[in-house]
Amino acid sequence: MSEIETKVQENYDASKIQVLEGLEAVRMRPGMYIGSTSSSGLHHLVYEIVDNAIDEALAGYCDRICVTIEPGDVIRVLDNGRGIPVDIQPQTGKPALEVVYTVLHAGGKFGNGGYKVSGGLHGVGASVVNALSEWTEVRVHKGGKIYQMRFSRGHVTQEMTVVGETTHTGTEVRFKPDPEMFEDTVYNYNTLFTRMREQAFLNAGLRISTEDLRGEERVYDEMCYEGGIREFVELLNKNKASVSGAPIYMEGSRDGSTAEVAIQWNDGYNELLVSFANNIHTPEGGMHETGFKTALTYVLNAYGKEKKLLKDEDNISGDDVREGITAVISVKLENPQFEGQTKAKLGNSEIRTLVDSVVKDKLMLFLEENPAVGKAVIEKALMASKAREAARKAREKVRRKTGLESGQMPDKLQDCNERDPALCEIYIVEGDSAAGSAIQGRDSRFQAILAMWGKMLNVEKARTDKIVGNDKLYPLILALGSGIGEDFNMEKLRYHKIIIMADADVDGSHIRTLMLTFFFRYMRPLIENGFVYSAVPPLYKLTRGKTTRVAYSDEERDAISQSMRADNPNAKVDISRFKGLGEMDPEELWETTMDPEKRTLRRITLDDAVRADQVFTVLMGEEVEPRREWIESNAKYVVNLDI
Ligand code: TSJ
Numbered sequence: 001m002s003e004i005e006t007k008v009q010e011n012y013d014a015s016k017i018q019v020l021e022g023l024e025a026v027r028m029r030p031g032m033y034i035g036s037t038s039s040s041g042l043h044h045l046v047y048e049i050v051d052n053a054i055d056e057a058l059a060g061y062c063d064r065i066c067v068t069i070e071p072g073d074v075i076r077v078l079d080n081g082r083g084i085p086v087d088i089q090p091q092t093g094k095p096a097l098e099v100v101y102t103v104l105h106a107g108g109k110f111g112n113g114g115y116k117v118s119g120g121l122h123g124v125g126a127s128v129v130n131a132l133s134e135w136t137e138v139r140v141h142k143g144g145k146i147y148q149m150r151f152s153r154g155h156v157t158q159e160m161t162v163v164g165e166t167t168h169t170g171t172e173v174r175f176k177p178d179p180e181m182f183e184d185t186v187y188n189y190n191t192l193f194t195r196m197r198e199q200a201f202l203n204a205g206l207r208i209s210t211e212d213l214r215g216e217e218r219v220y221d222e223m224c225y226e227g228g229i230r231e232f233v234e235l236l237n238k239n240k241a242s243v244s245g246a247p248i249y250m251e252g253s254r255d256g257s258t259a260e261v262a263i264q265w266n267d268g269y270n271e272l273l274v275s276f277a278n279n280i281h282t283p284e285g286g287m288h289e290t291g292f293k294t295a296l297t298y299v300l301n302a303y304g305k306e307k308k309l310l311k312d313e314d315n316i317s318g319d320d321v322r323e324g325i326t327a328v329i330s331v332k333l334e335n336p337q338f339e340g341q342t343k344a345k346l347g348n349s350e351i352r353t354l355v356d357s358v359v360k361d362k363l364m365l366f367l368e369e370n371p372a373v374g375k376a377v378i379e380k381a382l383m384a385s386k387a388r389e390a391a392r393k394a395r396e397k398v399r400r401k402t403g404l405e406s407g408q409m410p411d412k413l414q415d416c417n418e419r420d421p422a423l424c425e426i427y428i429v430e431g432d433s434a435a436g437s438a439i440q441g442r443d444s445r446f447q448a449i450l451a452m453w454g455k456m457l458n459v460e461k462a463r464t465d466k467i468v469g470n471d472k473l474y475p476l477i478l479a480l481g482s483g484i485g486e487d488f489n490m491e492k493l494r495y496h497k498i499i500i501m502a503d504a505d506v507d508g509s510h511i512r513t514l515m516l517t518f519f520f521r522y523m524r525p526l527i528e529n530g531f532v533y534s535a536v537p538p539l540y541k542l543t544r545g546k547t548t549r550v551a552y553s554d555e556e557r558d559a560i561s562q563s564m565r566a567d568n569p570n571a572k573v574d575i576s577r578f579k580g581l582g583e584m585d586p587e588e589l590w591e592t593t594m595d596p597e598k599r600t601l602r603r604i605t606l607d608d609a610v611r612a613d614q615v616f617t618v619l620m621g622e623e624v625e626p627r628r629e630w631i632e633s634n635a636k637y638v639v640n641l642d643i
Helices: 002-010 014-028 030-034 039-058 096-102 126-131 189-202 229-236 287-306 349-369 371-401 432-441 464-468 474-480 506-522 524-528 554-564 586-594 606-620 624-633 635-639
Strands: 064-070 074-079 133-142 145-152 155-165 170-177 207-212 219-223 248-254 257-265 272-277 325-332 425-430 447-452 497-501 532-535 540-544 547-551 574-577 601-603
Touching: 014 030, 014 126, 030 039, 030 126, 039 064, 039 074, 039 126, 039 170, 039 189, 064 189, 096 126, 096 133, 096 145, 096 155, 126 133, 126 170, 189 207, 189 219, 189 229, 229 257, 229 272, 229 325, 248 349, 257 287, 257 349, 257 371, 272 287, 287 325, 287 349, 287 371, 325 349, 349 371, 425 432, 425 474, 425 506, 432 447, 432 586, 447 474, 497 506, 506 524, 506 532, 506 606, 524 606, 540 554, 547 554
Parallel strands: 064 207, 272 325, 425 447, 425 497, 497 532
Antiparallel strands: 064 074, 074 170, 133 145, 133 170, 145 155, 207 219, 248 257, 257 325, 532 601, 540 547, 540 574
8 A cells, every 4th residue: 555655656647546556456466367476377478468469460460470488588579560559649648558558458448440359368468467577668660660668567667769760560579577476487488389379270371480599599480370270170180080071161250250160070089179269268168169069960960861871760969970070169259258167168159159050051061062071971970879879788788787696707707706896806818828827826815817819909990889899898897897988886896906917019018008098988997096007927037957037127137147146157047038928837927927925016007098098099090101100109119018
């Protein structure tokens, strides 16, 4: 309070008092204006400034924006727009430029014809950045002159001055975030780059560059996408095979709002929907997404029936039509209402109607003109629908069989005697001969063995229904007892240690990848709770006379070999490589890999599973090129997935 009073003393001009009060409020409660004073708030300052330049681009006067991180984490933003107006405003008697920078909420309220649709999370703009910066410097190129003005923590430190002449127009802003206001004032280049690239996609033809001058080497990226969100969809779908050709683009406008949608289906099974309102990401979705989904489902059902690709009784669901879809939705509207937990959900219901009608009209038209795409998409949705039905039946079958009867265990399972799941382990073993050794070598009181197939992955493709409805995984689902997917129930889990025992070679690695992918997609809580393990079988057997030892790595092999010869360096130590689990006899397997007293188990983390899922997608996908690239760059990793 006393600080404001002091300023009242200093500045007799009443309008100035108000200005100071406004920006003092920003410094008192920065979080209210920029979300937080953590790294996210720090980056938000840049977005606030860039948004102004993007508005100028939207208005059609600017096609170039440069964002630079200068040494000392000073930010510089430059555009080639008309330049912030510098004329004296009649109401305040001050240059518009000064008002923009010193009056809260002034952004966009001056000039004319400015179509204000962008805007940061809180839409407060330049004055907030000024308030939260140690210093700010603005230069405007306009009408042949260069105007400059400086500020510090919201105060004017240099009145607007002409500092030179110029032949072009544009605005240049430099600011240094105030360390008194932020927990950390170091910028992350990648964060800015990603955000700016997103903005470049959302504003077709706008050239945005990002630059980092802090390090020894200059980092520079330039983004310009003539195709706008079409190219965004292409990027998101980069390593996937399209089943619908190039991205399908639809747009339309009504009552000053516009909607743009780009979609493409790939041969995968995931749905990726990215939506924006006024260039702001809306991860919580909202009316634009709702309109899109309704229209998409409607159009594909209507089209499919009209073209006799669907039977009258077929009804493909929203989930089915969106299987494998990548979609970017971008709407621009005058008064966006952001709702939800994180204010990232669009509430304007008129936008639902707009997106709905754009997609209904334009997609129908597109499919009429591109019947091959129409057919491919309907067929895919129909497959999805059938897979979903098969999965549902498989779940039901599991549900029935794992019901009350306890004698319903699969043939391939040799169960243990113990009944308390917390004390029980199940070894999932690849191949019949390894399973045979495991069955004989195990401690049957608490160790169960489930024999699985070998080498299936080379022939199997990655359809979701082939994972879920797979006959070969069915015994596993039955043995674990917990159900899958929506029906998963931890209470019913029969073992708290699920141990994947596969060879330390490529095939073993494939098996592990499939198993982890399966657990990750359908029984994720098992991994989250740390119930899934990988057995660690030995790689080498070392023998000297009657003494035999095993090693789990090359280093250990060398160390053991040395220690076995400690008394006599010339002694002969025979080293042989275990070729596979199948070659071990039951005692060997027990002692090296299964005995809880001696074995090593590697707990599978969610990270491992995510990686496996990605590996699986790449390895099993139809696209040859990324698969080859991936194998080449990860050759070692493929062989030794988890060692
Ligand atoms: F606001 C700001 F300082 F943060 C900022 C504004 C920062 C940057 C990098 C650029 C801009 C900006 C503002 N670029 N272009 C404009 N344009 C206007 O402010 C402008 C110019 C002329 C007219 C007009 O009606 O003649 C209207 C406007 C809004």
